[in-house]
Amino acid sequence: QVQLVEYGGGLVQAGGSLRLSCVASGSIFSINALGWYRQAPGKQRELVARISSGGSTNYADSVKGRFTISRDNTKKTVALQMNSLKPEDTAVYYCNLVTPKQSSWGQGTQVTVSS
Numbered sequence: 658q659v660q661l662v663e664y665g666g667g668l669v670q671a672g673g674s675l676r677l678s679c680v681a682s683g684s685i686f687s688i689n690a691l692g693w694y695r696q697a698p699g700k701q702r703e704l705v706a707r708i709s710s711g712g713s714t715n716y717a718d719s720v721k722g723r724f725t726i727s728r729d730n731t732k733k734t735v736a737l738q739m740n741s742l743k744p745e746d747t748a749v750y751y752c753n754l755v756t757p758k759q760s761s762w763g764q765g766t767q768v769t770v771s772s
Contacts, residue, residue, distance in 0.1 A: 659683040659761040661752045666766030673770070674740045679752030679763055681733040689755045691728050691735035695748035695768075702751065706737060719745070742770045 665677040677693065692707035706716045706726035714726055725738045735752060747770050752763035 659685055659754060659756070659759065661754055661761055661763035663750065663752050663763045663766040666750060666768045668769045668771065669742055671742060671744055671770055671772050673742050674738070675742065675768060677737040677739065677750055677752075677766060677768075679735045681735075681752075681754050681761075685733060685754070685756065687756055688730070688733070689757060690753075691726075691755075692753045693726060693735070693737045694751045694753055695746075696751070696765075697745075697748040700748075705750070707753075708735065739768070742768075744770045744772045746770050 660682045661679055663679045669675050690707055690709045693705040694702050695705050696702040704717055705720055706724055708714045708726045708728050723741045728735045749765040750768050751765045754761045
């Protein structure tokens with residue numbers, strides 16, 4: 658069983674920064690990828706950023722140049738540094754971990770950006 662716990666959400670003014678962290682625990686022997694997704698009210702969950710086991714990254718066009726994803730394989734953590742936040746970044750952010758056997762999700766953390 659894999660557990661993911663997210664930290665770092667909150668309320669910030671437009672132009673501000675937040676850093677999200679996700680800690681994985683449980684029976685994890687191999688990680689294919691770690692990622693962050695978000696879901697705004699009335700919208701589908703969408704990919705924000707993803708980092709592979711080899712360290713390659715991809716980002717949603719809407720966050721390129723503002724968000725940075727990083728991982729620590731030893732500590733089984735993934736972080737998302739969010740700068741120059743915009744009101745449209747408001748959403749629940751979810752951590753995702755993909756192994757050869759499963760895809761796991763955290764419970765989500767709310768990010769609210771006020772204008």
